[in-house]
Amino acid sequence: MNEALLSASLSDFAGRLKSSAEDAGLDITDRSELAGQTFCGAASSATTLSPTDLPLECLALSVDRYTLVLGLLPDIPTLEAVRETLRRYRNQCVVARSFLNQDQSLDLHLMLVGPRGSEREDAWRALALMVERDDRVARKLAWLRPEDPQRDSESYAEFAKRTFIARPWTKASEFEDVALDQLSEFGTMSEALPRNTADEWERIALAGNKTPDQIVAALVKAWERRGKA
Numbered sequence: 001m002n003e004a005l006l007s008a009s010l011s012d013f014a015g016r017l018k019s020s021a022e023d024a025g026l027d028i029t030d031r032s033e034l035a036g037q038t039f040c041g042a043a044s045s046a047t048t049l050s051p052t053d054l055p056l057e058c059l060a061l062s063v064d065r066y067t068l069v070l071g072l073l074p075d076i077p078t079l080e081a082v083r084e085t086l087r088r089y090r091n092q093c094v095v096a097r098s099f100l101n102q103d104q105s106l107d108l109h110l111m112l113v114g115p116r117g118s119e120r121e122d123a124w125r126a127l128a129l130m131v132e133r134d135d136r137v138a139r140k141l142a143w144l145r146p147e148d149p150q151r152d153s154e155s156y157a158e159f160a161k162r163t164f165i166a167r168p169w170t171k172a173s174e175f176e177d178v179a180l181d182q183l184s185e186f187g188t189m190s191e192a193l194p195r196n197t198a199d200e201w202e203r204i205a206l207a208g209n210k211t212p213d214q215i216v217a218a219l220v221k222a223w224e225r226r227g228k229a
Contacts, residue, residue: 006057007072013113013143014059014070016156020165026064034060034069034096041098049095055088060096066107066164067100069093073114073131073142077123085112086131086140093137108137111163114144119155197222 006014021028033040035058038048059070071089074081089110097105112131118124121144128142143159145152160166200222204215 006059009113009115009145010057010059010070010072012152013111014061016160017061017063017068017070017111017165020160021063024165024167026165027062029062031060031062031067031096031099034067034099035092036095039095039098049091053088053091054095055085055092058089058092063165065104066109067096067104069096069108069110069138071110071112073112073118073127075115077118077121077127079127079130082127082131086134090134090137097137108139109163110138110140112140112142114142116145116149117147118144119146197225 018028037051037054055071057072061068061070069089069092071085071092074085089112093108093110097108100108114124114128118128124144128144131142132140134140141159141162143156146155161168201219204210204218204222210218
């Protein structure tokens with residue numbers, strides 16, 4: 001798609017992603033062929049999707065080993081509108097995957113931008129969760145924008161923390177005294193974490209048979225029992 005025809009919202013989102021990727025030292029390549037109507041190697045109408053099956057606006061990028069398809073959520077927070085938008089972008093991701101090898105397809109992301117003010121709306125938050133839980137064709141992430149444009153940078157930064165662009169380990173030196181490995185140095189009851197509690201926490205975290213809420217509850221109970229076993 002011609003970038004000159006894109007909405008300001010999508011152009012701004014693409015610009016922010018590119019800037020974040022550059023700051024992280026990642027290579028960026030525009031992939032306009034992934035945002036078209038035709039499958040890779042196609043030469044007939046049978047291998048070209050109708051515009052009614054594809055989104056009105058779309059951009060595609062390669063960032064390091066990841067491939068991104070970027071788009072917009074609808075203006076209204078209704079289940080029907082979001083499902084139709086998601087259907088069209090999934091189709092676009094199918095087109096994109098035709099240009100990718102198997103390993104590249106595993107790293108395909110669909111990132112969608114919500115309308116102005118969607119960040120605080122309960123209806124939008126619920127629909128964004130639905131979008132992100134749909135794992136068909138590509139991994140999906142949604143950025144719900146704030147009402148005040150002056151908060152866009154802050155809101156986008158929170159969104160970026162959930163993506164592969166985030167680099168929390170680059171600040172590891174700021175936390176020199178909180179390495180988890182140091183927990184094993186303490187074997188007695190004190191202000192430090194007791195060894196038996198640390199061992200129990202590890203068993204809880206690695207069990208793999210609990211929901212996130214159940215894990216948190218189990219960790220809290222283990223902490224309440226610290227030093228008693």
